[in-house]
Amino acid sequence: MLKNYYITAIRNLMKHKSYFLLNMSGLAIGIASFVFIALFIFNELSYDKFHSDYKNIYRIQVKGQMMDQSMDMAVSASPMAKALINDYPDVAQVTRIKESGAWFIGYGDKKFNEDGVLFADSSFFDVFSFELLAGDPKTALINPRSMILTQSYAQKYFGDENPMGKKITVEQDSIFYTITGVLADIPDNSHIQFDMLGSISTYKYWNNNQWVSHNFHTYMKIKENSDPEALEVKMQDMVRKYVGPQIEKFLGTTMDDFEQAGNSFSYYLMPIEDIHLYSEAEGELGNNSNISYIYIYSLIAFVLLFIAIINFVNLATAQSSSRAKEVGIRKVSGSTREGLIYQFIFESVFISIVATGLAYILVVFLTPAFTELIGKTLSIDMSSNYIAWLGMFILAILIGILAGFYPAFVLASFKPAQVLGGTFKKGAKSGWLRNLLVMVQFTASIVIIIGTFVVYQQTDYMMSKNLGFDKEQILVLRRPDVLRDNLETFKTQLLQNPNIKAVANSVSIPGKTRYSNNAFMTEENPTMPNVLYQNFVSFGYEELMEFELVQGRFHARQYPSDSNAVIINEAAVKMLGYDEPIGKRFVRPSSKGETHYLTVIGVIKDYHFETLHKQIQPTILTLMEGNAEGYATIRLSNTQNIKETLAFIESTWYDYSYNKPFQYFFFNEDYQNLYKSESTTGKVFLVFAFLSIFIACLGLIGLITYTLMIRNKEIGIRKVLGASNRSLVTLLSHEIVKLIAIATLIAWPLAYFATDYWLQNFASRLSVSPWIYLVATLMVFLIGILAISFQTLRASTKNPVDSLRQE
Secondary structure (H helix, E strand, O other): OHHHHHHHHHHHHHHOHHHHHHHHHHHHHHHHHHHHHHHHHHHHHOOOOOOOOHHHEEEEEEEEEEOOEEEEEOOEEOOHHHHHHHHOOOEEEEEEEEEOOOEEEEEOOEEEEEOOEEEEOOOHHHHOOOOEEEOOOOOOOOOOOEEEEEHHHHHHHHOOOOOOOOEEEEOEEEEEEEEEEEEOOOOOOOOOOOOEEEEHHHOOOOOOOOOOOEEEEEEEEEOOOOOHHHHHHHHOHHHHHHHHHHHHHHHOOOHHHHHHOOOEEEEEEEEHHHHHHHOOOEOOOOOOOOHHHHHHHHHHHHHHHHHHHHHHHHHHHHHHHHHHHHHHHHHHOOOOHHHHHHHHHHHHHHHHHHHHHHHHHHHHHHHHHHHHHHOOOOOOOOOOOHHHHHHHHHHHHHHHHHHHHHHHHHHHOOOHHHHHHOOOOOOOOOHHHHHHHHHHHHHHHHHHHHHHHHHHHHHHHHHHOOOOOOOOOEEEEEOHHHHHHHHHHHHHHHOOOOOEEEEEEEOOOOOOOOOEEEEEEEOOOOOOOEEEEEEEEOOOHHHHHOOOEEEEOOOOOOOHHHHHEEEEEHHHHHHHOOOOOOOOEEEEEOOOOOEEEEEEEEEEOOOOOOOOOOOOOOEEEEEOOOOOOOEEEEEEOOOOOHHHHHHHHHHHHHHHOOOOOOOEEEHHHHHHHHHHHHHHHHHHHHHHHHHHHHHHHHHHHHHHHHHHHHOHHHHHHHHHOOOOHHHHHHHHHHHHHHHHHHHHHHHHHHHHHHHHHHHOOOOOOOOOOHHHHHHHHHHHHHHHHHHHHHHHHHHHOOOHHHHHHOO
């Protein structure tokens, strides 16, 4: 029986080659697109699940409220780890990770400024399942100044040498760390990314008892069958037991008074598998994604697959009339309705399997281009993953059955008497369904086009919006602290170059995560903390960044008292409730019992030091004492002689930097990386919007071709009676125009709600122009009309005699 189905399917497909090629190509592209997006989604959902016991691993995070300022932090206090082990039997293991900026690493003549350096407790491998290729996981991080390298970085510094036991210099040539382990390169689907891992015991204050200072990422593994929700409730006891006494000590207020003033402080658990998609806390180890992108990509994947399946159904039902006589003869010859249904579903599955095979080839060959598009390495390799092969085969069967189910019933339901007697009306049984499905295709295409426009415009809006500072023509140098006492001389030397307009340095710059959120008490209310984001800056920093001064003045060298002067932004003024902020003072108690005052000398207009996803936070700029790690910013007068200017800066750097590596970046280019997810989403939307329209056009061309075939005689008669090509195009496009109009009415509300949902991820967002909706519809309309016109003109140029001769 299957052999007969197979032979019949091959014979029919060979007879209708154009139908077969249209169906197969559209379905193959749709399946390939679906698989690509599915691979991306699986990759995003797989984050941190390679750890053997990931279901029991959690990160402790801090949330609270201080003076109407919400707090949500991925970091917690240093003594948290010890308290978890001592106080809670459900906790099996705890480890801490410390991030501390860039480090100068050297081995022989190889010296680099490395960002990917983390420090961790010796219990790191008790919690995580990173693959240690060399070294003992129990002892590799016990001793101070121990360092583990990833395999790539062991190769980078030591080549073919065995790195175990070798020593590298860290920061200074006189400080050595011993290599105690080599790790397999960290998987891309890990939210913890590093190239080097040092022992946390190297830090002087690695084991302090400060519960109100949050600098460590604390992870714990709970015992099997423990209840994390119950544990989270119990953990709030630590607030009263440990945090409360320190708040009273430093702020002079009890925990009860602190809470009665509207403040709060608590801990919560974040499952490690949820961090990448669900955590929006401050102080993350890297840039996380967002679950909303998974929903968007999933929708695109199913829409593309749905459009491809619609094409299949449309073409199959449209072709039904050409097989009507075949069905009539088979029924007269004794074929049952069920047998015919099985046969036609078998043909559908056969086409689907061939299309899926072609899609698999497309996926394998285009994977490098796709990974470059999304900027990530996929966790599933389609060329060697047997489960993926099985998944695609099952997908082919399901698509074949789903796509062939309705056409099979349409074909099997033909009445032999009507077909063979000449009373059968071509396309009568399925015309309404084809119109419905074409309308769905147009709806999906319009929605995707609108989504593409919105994503691109929001990304452009973020890059071109007035951020409150000027990011153009700024060159940023890494680690000016290595200049030590030569910093001011270095800056003075740079200003001798006419291509350099200004030079300053700061601990952080907009877009970098080193702004620290600290508690400040005001002179009017010295017991209640206000959380402000603090940046330490040098003289001239505010002018170089071109912040807009609202009140007061900037820091200036001619005022010695400016060492205790601060500048705040408008958000801070609003939070503090000041009408006249100039002259107001913050109170800063010291560990020695002394009281320091910081006087407000200026107010600047709000500026975006974080991404536009977030509201502008209250900010304070404090004058830097001496030379601290961070960034040196250089505003260029012009970029015409950039190579000569860079050579001058580099030469001057090596004159004063004690031979430390020279590393730089252009501020505007680096700032664009903040919106990498949005940029990637825009590119993905653009590619798949094109594909959705292309697939829809394949189906549309197939339907038009079939329509022209069954109306061939009508067209011939109209041509004989004097009908013009234009009138024929108008006649045949009338129905398509109606479908596009109905699709527009459905697509616009869907697109509005979908884009509004996505735009909610941004605190600062564009207003979507109505023109976007009109342009999207116009694009679909023009594409549809062009497809109709092309096929109609081809048909109208034929000699009418040829069509009238047929019957």
